Amino acid sequence: MDDPVVVTYAVRASRDAIDARADALLLEQTVELPRSALHDAGARGRAVGRVARIDPLSSGAYRVTLEQPAATVGDDPAQLLNVLFGNSSLQPDIELEDVALPAGLLRVLGGPRFGIAGIRGAAGVGQRALTCTALKPMGLPVERLAALAATFARAGIDLVKDDHGLADQAFAPFEPRVRACQAAVNEVSARTGRRTLYVPNLSGTPDRLRRQADIARAAGVGAVMVSPMLVGLPAFHALVRDGLGVPVFAHPAFAGVLRAAPEALLGRLFPAFGADAVIFPSYGGRFSYDRKTCGALARALRHPADPLRPALPVPAGGVALERVPELLAFYGSDTALLVGASVLADPDRIEARSGELVGAVHQYQEESA
């Protein structure tokens, strides 16, 4: 028998009801029948896992750990999501807390192809934290976005990503935009000798994603970004496995529709499906993740289960430039710090503010070396 898929949920139930609730949850995720209607011993043997543990949580809820037979997944990324949190995502007394996939299934999924080491290699950055900022706002024409990319490159930023809302809008269509932004960072690099990776956002239906990936590769980009929940995790996985050729940054847009712990969805599933780096809203910004969640998320990315490569945490989401030392102390150097609005606040000081971001990261590295 293969190792099982281990899934942990937080379940709100009374002490009297939790055993039955945990068993119902177990059955809901695979056979979708109560035990009273589950007559076939063969089906029970093949498709019914077991409730491995029930532990009380301080919140009064219970942590329920299920072991589901790996064979129920059938090596299908979509069906994996279904076994983990398909029907139960519709039940408000359940939250997905954590996921541990067996090594065989992780090998099938493949995980990050580049990971932290591959991104460091592509960006030419050894030990220190990486600096990252975003091309925005949506609505700017191609030449303005390209000029902004050049500004960031001159300031020495490592990673210049598209805002994830940049798609294929008429006011800045994908192909000319990506070519112009890549050409802009190339031109600066040729002068300064410093590398800056431009990271365009891919978005759309599966065919459109592939066309965009072809265009991006042909333009010579060093990495790409995708929002796995917007395009769908299985479509994301297929794009990555079909030979993307460059590291992929995962953006969390649309990930909050699920009642799933960020550590599980962004920290475990995004990299298992192929993300080399995962962008997430850091504590203290304009989103709600707290320090504990952010720490757990970063740890999950850096310390995956065998045989996956470590993925790069990219805290973001309203990070102020002034907080860089604090965030580096918290996240450590295996991190890319994504600072967007804060370097764009004053149109006359974008290059200077970007340089301050670069300087703060270098300074922190020297002081902590």
Place this chain on the structure above:
Amino acid sequence: MDDPVVVTYAVRASRDAIDARADALLLEQTVELPRSALHDAGARGRAVGRVARIDPLSSGAYRVTLEQPAATVGDDPAQLLNVLFGNSSLQPDIELEDVALPAGLLRVLGGPRFGIAGIRGAAGVGQRALTCTALKPMGLPVERLAALAATFARAGIDLVKDDHGLADQAFAPFEPRVRACQAAVNEVSARTGRRTLYVPNLSGTPDRLRRQADIARAAGVGAVMVSPMLVGLPAFHALVRDGLGVPVFAHPAFAGVLRAAPEALLGRLFPAFGADAVIFPSYGGRFSYDRKTCGALARALRHPADPLRPALPVPAGGVALERVPELLAFYGSDTALLVGASVLADPDRIEARSGELVGAVHQYQEESA
């Protein structure tokens, strides 16, 4: 200027804070910059919509109605989700309440290709409600599932769907399973002269979905089922638009509940992306939707915005056979009633119980005619 995308959210904020919160939400979904950093008038004009209304809700929260420029979507299904609920899905004070897409965008998406009338035509059912049940449990081998399909067909069930957990598992692989189940209902139909549609579940990465659709069509199935949130809404949309050829039933697995109203996600977006029928957990079953939500969802499906066809509501999720008259009174006859576990409870009475489902629907129709 094209008509805007109109989006409604429930936003928790104090009376003093709601105006600023609504404006921040507006900006978060497109330009991702605060007004203080939004210097370019062109970008503002192209990408920034407006807060159309703020109405107090009885819960103490506010209903915020935004109008976003349709051009920000770029006719991309993934980017549409992003404009509606990308970053804001990560903010716990926000819930997506409703969506109204402009006719131009609905035409691009296309909506249901068959809808209620097309499904009635395929099933050969005129006025009455349709009957539906499910092949389960996962874990049964192909021949047992096919035998069950034959049993349901003999009882006169209109729609026999796979459980949505039936994927491509080794114990019942997709191709032989779909062929055997379709052959089983064909054989019964040849004898009885009554039609039963077998509705296999498609699951996987985009390529796998297409291969499965080819196999299903070659086997002669009358409809298929897909879980749009498992495979990803844009991948679902691409599958449907690429010529599926048969009606598609959408399953709600992985759709979660807490942060997006079911009426919006299942009632508006699933059909806009191409669902002909939408399965949802009915009130009074083992899920949490209440009567009001279920009624609103069914109304949204039957009365879409122009130019979409009406889609078929399929209440399900622990519906007991004994509740059929009550549910028909509530949902009306433009409905497929999906009763699964309740007809499978006694292994010796599956055909009899299925016949009772069929009889109850026919009887209701006669009495109400």
